[in-house]
Amino acid sequence: MAFCKQLKKLEQRKKFPPLVPDFAIELRSETDRLVPIQGKMQEYIENGLRLGWLINPQDKQVEIYRLLKAVEVIQMPAILSGEDILPGFELQV
Numbered sequence: 001m002a003f004c005k006q007l008k009k010l011e012q013r014k015k016f017p018p019l020v021p022d023f024a025i026e027l028r029s030e031t032d033r034l035v036p037i038q039g040k041m042q043e044y045i046e047n048g049l050r051l052g053w054l055i056n057p058q059d060k061q062v063e064i065y066r067l068l069k070a071v072e073v074i075q076m077p078a079i080l081s082g083e084d085i086l087p088g089f090e091l092q093v
Contacts (some may be wrong), residue, residue: 020048022085028056041065051085055093076085 024044026037034056041054044067052083055076062080064072082089 001014022046022048022050023082024052026052028054028058030058033057038063051083053080053091 001067026041028034028037037054041052045067046050048066054063054065056062060076060090062074062076064074076093078093080091080093
């Protein structure tokens with residue numbers, strides 16, 4: 001089991017540079033399937049992303065990803081806050 005975790009980490013290093021941003025936004029396009037984008041956001045979090053927004057216009061929702069917290073889903077329209085990662089930043093969706 002430990003070997004599998006180590007292998008996964010090595011694979012992730014190939015996908016991601018050693019630098020991880022504190023914040024990221026993913027906007028789901030009409031042709032995107034939701035599950036792969038959610039997986040991508042989860043990978044970001046697992047690699048150290050502190051705050052991420054998955055904006056999903058098709059379902060009129062935003063998924064908020066935070067380090068060490070459960071994903072929060074809110075309905076649009078909403079004002080998203082940069083919280084303590086981007087103090088004072090707000091985005092109206």
